[in-house]
Amino acid sequence: MSADTSIHEDTHEDLEPARRPLRADAQRNYDKIVEAARVLFREKGADTSLDEIAKSAGVGPGTLYRHFPTRDALIDAVMKDWVDRVHGDAEQVLEAELGTRETLTTWLDRLVEHMSRYQGAPAKFASALDDTGTPMHHKCTALVAANKIVFDSLDARGALRAGVDPRDVVRMVTGIAAAAEKSGLGHEAATPMLAIVADGVLRA
Amino acid sequence: MSADTSIHEDTHEDLEPARRPLRADAQRNYDKIVEAARVLFREKGADTSLDEIAKSAGVGPGTLYRHFPTRDALIDAVMKDWVDRVHGDAEQVLEAELGTRETLTTWLDRLVEHMSRYQGAPAKFASALDDTGTPMHHKCTALVAANKIVFDSLDARGALRAGVDPRDVVRMVTGIAAAAEKSGLGHEAATPMLAIVADGVLRA
DNA sequence: ACCTGAACACCGTTCAAGT
DNA sequence: ACCTGAACACCGTTCAAGT
Numbered sequence: 001m002s003a004d005t006s007i008h009e010d011t012h013e014d015l016e017p018a019r020r021p022l023r024a025d026a027q028r029n030y031d032k033i034v035e036a037a038r039v040l041f042r043e044k045g046a047d048t049s050l051d052e053i054a055k056s057a058g059v060g061p062g063t064l065y066r067h068f069p070t071r072d073a074l075i076d077a078v079m080k081d082w083v084d085r086v087h088g089d090a091e092q093v094l095e096a097e098l099g100t101r102e103t104l105t106t107w108l109d110r111l112v113e114h115m116s117r118y119q120g121a122p123a124k125f126a127s128a129l130d131d132t133g134t135p136m137h138h139k140c141t142a143l144v145a146a147n148k149i150v151f152d153s154l155d156a157r158g159a160l161r162a163g164v165d166p167r168d169v170v171r172m173v174t175g176i177a178a179a180a181e182k183s184g185l186g187h188e189a190a191t192p193m194l195a196i197v198a199d200g201v202l203r204a
Numbered sequence: 205m206s207a208d209t210s211i212h213e214d215t216h217e218d219l220e221p222a223r224r225p226l227r228a229d230a231q232r233n234y235d236k237i238v239e240a241a242r243v244l245f246r247e248k249g250a251d252t253s254l255d256e257i258a259k260s261a262g263v264g265p266g267t268l269y270r271h272f273p274t275r276d277a278l279i280d281a282v283m284k285d286w287v288d289r290v291h292g293d294a295e296q297v298l299e300a301e302l303g304t305r306e307t308l309t310t311w312l313d314r315l316v317e318h319m320s321r322y323q324g325a326p327a328k329f330a331s332a333l334d335d336t337g338t339p340m341h342h343k344c345t346a347l348v349a350a351n352k353i354v355f356d357s358l359d360a361r362g363a364l365r366a367g368v369d370p371r372d373v374v375r376m377v378t379g380i381a382a383a384a385e386k387s388g389l390g391h392e393a394a395t396p397m398l399a400i401v402a403d404g405v406l407r408a
Numbered sequence: 409a410c411c412t413g414a415a416c417a418c419c420g421t422t423c424a425a426g427t
Numbered sequence: 428a429c430c431t432g433a434a435c436a437c438c439g440t441t442c443a444a445g446t
Contacts (some may be wrong), residue, residue: 012370051419052419062432155371165396168400172380176379176384178383179382183375192372200403200404202438204408233410253438254438255437268410269441279415
């Protein structure tokens with residue numbers, strides 16, 4: 001190993017755009033937009049009007065479009081460190097060395113939590129999961145990869161029922177997170193549904 | 205029993221608005237709008253612009269609003285006979301007298317099918333499930349009621365795992381239907397997810 | 409009682425004009 | 428190279444004027 005921080009040890013980030021440095025004022029605007037979006041996404045959800053975001057950032061709508069040609073691209077930028085946290089969570093859950101069922105349920109809980117970061121986000125994940133090419137799809141592959149780590153471990157322990165595709169589980173959790181959000185009961189509404197999933201995934 | 209057809213034997217329809225007859229031209233417009241909506245919902249999904257529907261029906265936008273103050277109300281009208289079909293399906297599934305697992309999976313399949321009638325409908329169901337008062341919520345209670353019939357039967361057979369709330373299953377299927385739709389793979393994408401649900405719901 | 413269509417507010421997106 | 432803001436298209440919603 002060479003350095004200590006921000007090592008690219010894994011393969012889930014190599015496709016980063018690698019854009020060259022922006023002009024000073026452009027960079028400032030870029031940051032202001034992302035920060036404004038972060039706040040508004042949290043307060044009003046991931047469908048907040050782009051105009052409002054631009055206004056709140058103090059830039060013209062055209063500037064926002066220059067930096068983020070699509071809403072997806074903006075969401076992507078707002079969720080910059082998200083991928084790493086998901087990956088870290090997967091490993092953390094495994095390191096806890098819990099029983100198989102508890103390992104699975106706490107992981108699924110984290111999954112929902114990560115997906116539900118912003119109102120409306122679960123639906124975006126559901127859409128992006130099979131929509132190759134969009135920026136959000138990158139996040140989804142990270143999600144699938146992290147999930148695979150956990151499932152591989154469970155499989156090694158012989159805990160999985162035959163014929164369960166981990167990818168289907170992610171897809172299902174996507175839907176569960178969306179349903180829980182729309183229930184208005186907060187994302188604790190997901191817990192009983194995740195319990196059913198766990199029983200369906202684990203060997204009887 | 206008195207008559208043979210369209211008996212109101214159950215309680216899932218007594219709260220119908222009971223509106224008095226419309227003037228002839230108004231009734232004609234009402235029908236034209238519902239028919240246009242039915243076609244467009246099928247072709248372009250349940251989020252088709254109301255303006256487009258009005259135009260396709262050959263009426264002004266104001267006329268549409270007079271009859272259907274909200275999009276939900278229009279969807280409700282389009283799905284008029286839907287409730288009865290769901291209820292009938294539940295009974296039909298039970299009459300087939302299949303094994304417990306097959307009973308459950310075919311029922312869940314039907315549920316998804318019913319929810320996925322129009323593009324965007326699963327999301328509406330998810331939202332309406334706990335949103336009392338909206339017209340779509342009526343459909344949801346019908347859904348829950350039909351589902352209860354099947355689950356009661358399974359429970360009587362001792363097939364259910366302890367602690368499973370049928371309502372949570374409906375909520376979950378709502379999410380699954382939405383996720384399957386957004387996957388773009390058609391609603392067969394739901395099948396493997398439903399299999400997991402079945403294993404989670406049935407006693408091991 | 410019902411219909412029409414103009415009018416308004418709002419949002420996403422583009423682009424010519426500026427620095 | 429980057430920003431601004433006017434401009435356009437589109438949609439939901441309302442309402443005064445008509446029959």
